[in-house]
Amino acid sequence: MNGLFTPAGKQGLAGLSAVVTGGSRGLGLLVAGQLLDRGCAVTIAARDGEELERARELLLDDRPGADVRIVRCDVTDRVQVADLMREAADAHGGVDVVVANAGIIQVAPLDALGTADFASASDTIFMGSVHTALEALPWLRRSPAGGRLALIGSVGGLVSAPHLLPYSCAKSAVAALAEGLHAELADSSVSVTAVHPGLMRTGSHLAAEFGGQAEREFGWFSALAGSPLMSMDAGRAADRVVTALARRRTRVVLTPAAKAADLGHGLAPALTVKLSSLAARALPAAPQDDGPSSPVPGREVEAAADRGLPPVLRRLRAWGSALNDRAAAGLNQRRNPPRPAR
Template sequence: MTGVTGDSAGAGAPDRRWAVVTGASSGIGEWLARGLARRGHSLWLVARTTDALERLAKELTGDHPGIEVRVRPCDLADPVARSQLSDELTEFPVSVLCANAGFPTCGALTENDPARELAEIQVNVVALHQLTLAVLPGMLERRSGRVLVTGSAAGLQPVPTAATYAATKAFANTFAESLHAELRGTGVTCTLLLPGPVRTNFYETGGIPRLTEQRILAWLTPRRVAEAGLDAMARGRRVVVPGPVAKVQAFAGRNTPRALLFPVLRTAFLPRLRKARSNGR
């Protein structure tokens, strides 16, 4: 792990407010880190991409001299690397955990790479669960702490051609809301950030790089989504759904009978997914 200090205080100074952001190298995670730095938090930036994290760390300490930024490369799909990170966090005074790392796989399940499918579960589900368990006891002991979980509107209904992703986000959504209720009165809160379509490289990772060109969706910027999540987290809210499209998705996902939902997906949305994936190759 490398560190970048923005002032003369020593590493791990007791008065620092430390926030951990997973998936911090781009997209929503990058803007969560920027927003937390602006709010005075020192940071652990966690992702696989060291160069991107170091560039972000240098920028954040230049813009916010009172904070410290630690770069912690970690492949959260690797159980050994993930356990090492978890052990480190167990011994560290984390005041905020933004469990944001995640990625999709798209296409028919049997046509996808099984190793990639397994890695998706490791990152989207197991890492979220393990890192939360690492920081939560310390937060409860101090009676102070915030957990922000990046779920997805996709986790509110089954999604053909994204079966594993929808299932992992169903776990994240339910886990965050359950934990919110469980933590009531402890001084610690858990907030679910429930985005809809966000214009990031997320879809390129999922194998559909041109999906963001589809006009059916009103894409939000990652900055807007991150700021909505941080504001809701600060207020201790249970869930925040940024933007009108995500709100419609959330309502429809919770309330539309499956017998109606699947034909809608097949006729209105899935052809666009397949076209975007085909054009991106």
């Protein structure tokens, strides 16, 4: 994997059984790799069977013989999530660690969104986390090591981001869920870790869905997601996530920009909202009178992404594109990607 999965050399999770939802690409794939490197048997789950097969091959490239299982699972269906936990427990003698990471990203102005977009984000991000947590808990409570549960939120759930409203609403609910579960389980052997990443170089811009002026929306989002000034190396982020799990941290916010936004919102929420409003004015408006638009995957508009972008964003995209492209190719974000060099 060309250094994307660097063994962390840290102890504390060896011999445990872990489940990662949304584990077939991006951050979930890297978290699965970190768990394997620390001695876990890992089950990764996602909706796309072919994507899961590729993910398993990528995970095994640098660790032949590692214990990796794949299970197709749609986290919006609680029955499928229950089956996932049961399969992982049957295969590995229980479930000790669970990372609820499955999600979607929709990037569009409000006027290009409909209620279906909010429902889709809520079903996958929030209810997917609810299903994962509730079905994992009976197994985590039985763990001799004491169960560990991580819910992957976002800085967008701490400070609502313009043109990411359904995503921010759903991630905000995940943040509340993580805090509530931590309080409810305080007297149990199960720890709950809330993880709130900022922008990371995972190649997620290709799998995200864009509405309104899709090419321009893709352009600004991918420019920021690839910029070293605004985004974080995904491998380092995954290491921080798994370290927080191992240490049973209550809450972790990743990237300096996300920490600054979280602090600013806590100290001066009205000012933070005003700054967010100014940022929204600089983003592309929805086409007039079109109403909600059908979302377009990023990989379908990538070629036209620079069209209509201001020069500063074009330069930013060019700066970060090599990092983004490397992440996308290595983290299973492209359809039918070339096999990595061995």
